[in-house]
Amino acid sequence: MGKPVACLAVAIMILFLYYVIDVISHASGNRYKEGDPIPLYANKVAPFHNPSxxxxxxxxxxxxxxxVEEKKEALGVVLNGDLLVVAPLKLDFLVDREPESICRKRLTKEEVARFxxxxLKDYFFTMYYDELPIWGFLGKFDAEGIDDSIVTSVYLFKHIHFEILYNKDRIIDVIIQGDLQNALLDVTDNxxxxxxxxxxxxxxxxxxPYEKRLEKYSQSSSLLHNMEAHWFSIINSCVTVLLLTGFLATILMRVLKNDFVNFTHDEEAVDEQEVSGWKNxxxxxFxxxxxxxxxxxxxGTGTQLFTLSIFIFMLALVGVFYQYNRGSLITALVLIYAFTSGIAGYSSASFYHMLEGKNWARNLIFTGSLFSAPLFLxxxxxxTVALAYNSTAALPSGTVVVIFLIWTLLTTPVLVLGGIAGKNSRPEFQAPCRTTNHxxxxxxxxxxxxxxxxxxxxGFFPxxxxxxxxxxxxxxVWDHKIYNIYSILFIVFIILLIVTAFITVALTYFQLAAEDHEWWWRSFxxxxxxxxxxxxxxxxxxxxxxxxxxxxxxxFFFGYMACICYGLFLMLGAVGFRAALIFVRHIYRSIKCE
Incomplete structure (x- = not known):
């Protein structure tokens, strides 16, 4: 594949090891002495049903x-929309505090209306203490009526009680309570x-033990409450897919076997006019x-996204993306995408060269912008929408500059290096049949x-x-649930690839049997x-x-989901095309073509 691609593989492996070592270092945790100050970070507030x-x-x-002192965060945390600032609360290690005043203030009518x-919109807040997430609602309201549409009273929690669990010199858990007696402020009226x-x-x-302090978050997830139904659904899908795949494979193999027998039996006696179907x-x-x-x-872009998915699954299966490892997934996506752009350049340029393409510079421009351009737009x-709403989902200008620099100084050069390696590899198409002039x-x-x-x-079967x-x-992603069964997700991913490849091969055969030779784009x-x-x-x-x-x-929902589905379209399209190409080469190599 060439030295540039080999260097790229080494770089990705180094990145993989870095994440694994980072997980091991975080597992050691922080240790404190009595009276040590530990900052409490306030993060953000949001309507419960609108996570973005x-x-x-x-x-x-x-x-x-x-x-307001902001905490410096990694790129992935900022991209996740987190904005941590030091809260004016003292939670020193092992220091109990009776109710203490944070401040006394007079709320104006406008401020009461905002609260x-x-x-009423079910706003909740998020905080972090010793890297442990804390969340709670701002208040509560009483309602009546058939559909709870008549609000009678609205209350704001004005007191927060922290219960902090510790084991020797480590913090294990943080529990907050806001709905306490005499801790409510009536904000019903302006x-x-x-x-x-x-x-x-x-x-x-x-x-x-400290190693199990994050287990409560996965145990509290509603995904685990119906785990048996979840497993049953996955097994049912696997069995259905396997039966369907086996059934279609049997039919396809029998049809191909009959075709081979008819085409090879007494071939000299067969008149050319009697030949029909895919051999014709x-x-x-080609x-x-x-x-x-x-x-x-x-x-090439689909191959890159496929490689990116494999590395993300590898990191997930070794435990990198544990609960509330903030920004780790997004950081991994950004960096691995940048490094794997060389795979896109190599795959695209080598395949373009096999098709006797000449303008390889334009080909690299297509490759570099086919997914990234719609994503950036x-x-x-x-x-811009987030900036108009003054949301933390809007990235600071410095972060935008960093992303631009990653794309220009890392992604683009690696793409070009991969393209040069693919162009210089000079692969041959190796078509088993000669193409006619017309x-x-x-x-x-x-x-x-x-x-x-x-x-x-x-698309329906996968x-x-x-x-x-x-x-x-x-x-x-969109409803505050916790997903941590990556092994099942990886199995489903493999099934998706198998079914996609098989269905594409079957439809390609039926297309060729109908004497439609334009299968290239159709298979993709x-x-x-x-x-x-x-x-x-x-x-x-x-x-x-x-x-x-x-x-x-x-x-945010439809915009980012459009980008994700478009990426899946490219990745699965590349999988389907390569499966169809292997199949077409195989069947035409198995017969004698004039």
Whole structure:
């Protein structure tokens, strides 16, 4: 593959080892002595049903310090929309505190209205203490009526009680309580009110080991409450897919066997006019497709995204993406995508060279922009929307500059190096049949053999194998659930690849049997059509399952899901095309072509 690609593989392995070592170092944890100051970081507030609509914690009129000190975070944490600032609460190690005042302030009518609006929208806050996440609601409200549509009273929690569990010199858990007696502030009416925001701290010894302090988050996930149903659904999908795959494989192999027998038995006595089906187009089946530079770019980008997915699964299976390892997934995605751009350049340029392409510079431009350009356009649009809403989802200008530098100084050079290695590898196409000078006319095909119906059929079967798992993934990303069964997800991913490859091969055979030799783009589109089904599921999930609302949340959901589904389209399209290419080469190599 060349030295540049070998260096790229070494770089990715170093990155992989770095993440593993980072997990091991974090497992050691922090140790404290009695009285050591431990900062409490306030993060953000957000409506519970709109996880992307996040705002700075002190956007609401809480007791803010005179100087807001922000914590410096890694790139992935910032991309995740986190904005940690030091809260004006003292939670020193092993120091109990009776109710102490944070500040006394007089809330104006406007500030009371803001708190009431936040409580009615189920706003919750997030904090971090010793890297442990803390969250809670800002208040509560009483309602009556058939659908709880009549609000009678709205209360704001004005006191927070911390119960901190510790084991020797380590912090194990943090529990907060806000709904305490005499700790509610009535904000039902728009009137000025004086409030004393306060807090208290109680330290409790426990025998829970430090290594298990994050288990409560996975145990509290609703995903585990129906784990038996989850496993049953996955096993049912696997069995159904295996039966379907085996059934189609048996039929396809028997048909191919009959074709081989008919084509090879007494071949000299067979009149040329009697030959029909896929053998009849052997002089056109390897004719280069239209827009071969774009096809090569799509295959190269899809190969890169496939490699990216494999490395992400490797990191997940070794435990890198544990609960609330903030920003680790996004950081890994950014860095691995940058390094694997060389794979995209190599795959695209080598395949383009096999198709006797000449303008390899244009091919690399297509490869570098085919996925990143729509992603950047979507990102800048959504970032503009977040800026208009003053949301923490809007990235600071410095972070935008860092992303741009990564793309220009790392992604692009690695892409070019991979392209040069692919161009210089000079691979040969190795077509088993000679291509004729003039293309054969494609016969008129029924409507169900055209591209769109074939794409619908090709996408339905892989989607039916993964749609159960999709719900759990969507719930973890858009509904505050926790997903940590990466082994099951990896199995489903393998099944998705197998079904996609097999369905694409089967449809390619039926297309060739109908004497339609333009299979190149068709196989790619059929393989990637599952991404379109997943995006259709997004509309169902948004309307029928979730309670998301508002322009910011809606644009973030459909915008980023469009990018993810587009990436799946490219990745699965590349998988389907390569499976079809191997199949077509095999069947035409097995017969004698004139």
């Amino acid at each position: 609509e996040t705002y700075p914690y002190f956007d609401l009129p809480f007791c803010s310090p005179a100087h 009431r609006k936040a409580v 009137k000025e009110v004086e409030v004393d925001f306060s807090y208290s701290v109680k330290w409790i010894q426990t025998d829970i 187009i052997h002089g056109d089946v 004719r280069y497709p239209r827009c071969k530079s774009l096809l090569a770019a799509a295959i 979507t990102f800048f649009f959504l970032n 293309p054969r006319q494609i016969p008129q095909l029924p409507w169900y053999r055209t591209t769109l119906p074939q794409m619908a059929m090709a 989607f039916s194998a993964i749609y159960v798992e999709l719900y759990y993934i969507f719930a973890s 589109l059929c393989g990637g059509s599952t991404g379109l089904f997943i995006y259709g599921y997004c509309w169902y999930y948004y309307g029928a399952t979730s309670d998301m609302s508002g322009f910011l949340q809606t644009t």
